[in-house]
Amino acid sequence: MAVGFDARRFLRDRRDNRRHAPEDLRAFVHALVHGGIETYQVTAWLMAAYLNPLDDEETFVLTDAMMRSGTVIEFAPGELPGPTVDKHSTGGVGDKISLPLAHLVAACGACVPMISGRGLGHTGGTLDKLESIPGFDPRLPVAAFKAQTKRLGLAFGAQTKELAPADGTLYALRDVTATVETIPLIVASILSKKYASGTAAVVFDVKTGRGAFMRELAQSKALAERLIAVSRRMDRQAVALVTDMDQPLGRAVGNALEVVESIEVLQGGGPPDVRELTLALAAEMLVLAGLERDVAAARSRATRALDGGDALGKFRAVVEAQGGDPRVVDDPTRLPRAPRTVPMKAARPGFVTKIDAYAVGEAIVALGGGRRRAEDTVDPAVGIVFERKVGDRVAEGDLLGVLHSGPADPLDVAKALAGAIEIGDRETAAVPLVRDRFD
């Protein structure tokens, strides 16, 4: 690599759809991080890779090189009290599943070294949700992250420049060159970061629908398949569920409001879809970690841990360990609260036929609860709590939901939200929560 990376030849190969040699891909990632290729050459390659996509083998080599471009957290055999397993969601609206799920799975004996990120655009991020808990620091340094994973079976860390720095560089350039939406580069981005966190197994929650990064079911399935194929090539255990993101997940959307809902789930309650997806993913994770032989047994174990209070106990312990105020569990008013609430009412009788997750996510951003750009700050208190979901019958004037807003007039947002909720004459069944499964 020191003798020089021939960027033009590398570009010609991608341009003409010739398979990259492994050493060329490794030299490319090295040049990306240490110099040896110009930014304007990287972006030309990205466009070529968008139009002539990498195959699985190329994606594997790229992912592996990106993962190794920075710190790779490793746990020695026997260092942890249980097998490692993690979950990755491709992002959605109201997707707080990591919060109940990580604690539930850790309560069942697995170890979850969870690196999470901030929200961007219409989708939220686990890091923001955790930060809405007063005092909570979800950005443990590597040594503390490893130590807590060992002690509690669960730690939350943040994506930093130390982990897979090549991905940070590539992603920023993809964002400004219209080369984000291509499966091989998405796979490399997700897996390089995920497998740098030290987990041996991952369950992928690939969202599909209006609020998802991939709106079309076929595309979401294709992404799920490639995540599994490349994970396998990396000697990692992986399963993927393709799940609905046409309407928001659960009732709450907004950082602190989602923490409240997560606590409800950890208490054995919460909205049915959030509880269901938590249990479905937990069961997959326990099987993947080798703690249960089949999904049915794993689900029983997870259900017991959820309803018996073990998962909630793990939550208390982790919140306390990372500096947060554990009293929020019994007193959610200790979480940030918005100064105003605005009821949203049904303008006509009928059935809720659609709640547009994308429009809801954009409304949250408009309220200040999400980010347009990575450097924006978020208001943890604002959000929406829905009282009705798709399929529910409503009378005129019924409460559809409550907007939690800052001091500024949220009329525009309320109007946008009203447009996101459709009421029709005929009952429409919500699509199934889990659309497909890949292993």
Add this chain to the structure above:
Amino acid sequence: MAVGFDARRFLRDRRDNRRHAPEDLRAFVHALVHGGIETYQVTAWLMAAYLNPLDDEETFVLTDAMMRSGTVIEFAPGELPGPTVDKHSTGGVGDKISLPLAHLVAACGACVPMISGRGLGHTGGTLDKLESIPGFDPRLPVAAFKAQTKRLGLAFGAQTKELAPADGTLYALRDVTATVETIPLIVASILSKKYASGTAAVVFDVKTGRGAFMRELAQSKALAERLIAVSRRMDRQAVALVTDMDQPLGRAVGNALEVVESIEVLQGGGPPDVRELTLALAAEMLVLAGLERDVAAARSRATRALDGGDALGKFRAVVEAQGGDPRVVDDPTRLPRAPRTVPMKAARPGFVTKIDAYAVGEAIVALGGGRRRAEDTVDPAVGIVFERKVGDRVAEGDLLGVLHSGPADPLDVAKALAGAIEIGDRETAAVPLVRDRFD
């Protein structure tokens, strides 16, 4: 345009092969020259445009905007003593045709505002050839260029940053991102510069073969067709000849040596292929300029001007007008001369079956007579004069050509050249000089 050019949307359009709106292409070129798009976005667009080529209408709009990105030389109606017409060659080895041709056509009453460039890689440039004439300044400023075109019917100017600056920016980026070889961008580059020089008509000499930019005949024909189509859309008169560049043109390759050969042609002599191509192109130019009704009559007129000395007289006048030493016409020893000559002899008897123009061009570069990079300087004296061309019979020990070299040992070059000349047992006819014609 001031309200902001949306580079990402522009990139998505090209990526997804959606036709660019004319205003978007114009805004793109404006942003390229005045700011509003990042270099790394331009290169992503170039790769997208390579893989999803622009159609003729898009190419026309891009070309027009690139032409208008800088100074556009214009001649008012009646300002010149004759109609304007120019020639453009896609570049080759030993291609000195501009020198005899421009003077010949001007001697026949047309006005030739000729902007030329330097050689790069294995192909030579008219600017370098002219500069080998002691004192000659082929880089007239615009006012002097226009005045001389008016007075003598011919002036030589140089490509500068004032003419089509958008092309300079794009070309430099194409060169480092493997996006040079795509016909629509080649067409836009050629035509934007050519039509900024003020000519109303152009004859294109599209080279094909080993020494050409486009080696495959089909590709060369495709380029010729698109040059004509887009020229027509720009309301310019255009004809294209596709001509052979498998072996070098004429006998001399090297700047000063090619000037000597050009003078021989202007004196009514010279190698048959150089004389033939000069007359063929001159005939097309005279018809295109409206000075003759058909090619046969135009060819007769050009032949008379060549053999009668009018073209040579024009050459003397132009050399003198641009500061050059007109005595080179009668005494070529006034041109730069190489200190050493090395004969190349036939190693076996037979027929010359191939002279690899690309290898010859590379040998000239190795001698210092061409450029690897734009900033290199050239030695005007070095080069090769062939004594045999494809199809000629040779005996063992016959002189194939003479290498004119600098003081350094040219053995490696002589060896490379020997490899470029193939001698076989069977007589091979040279391919026809003019392979096709498009109008």
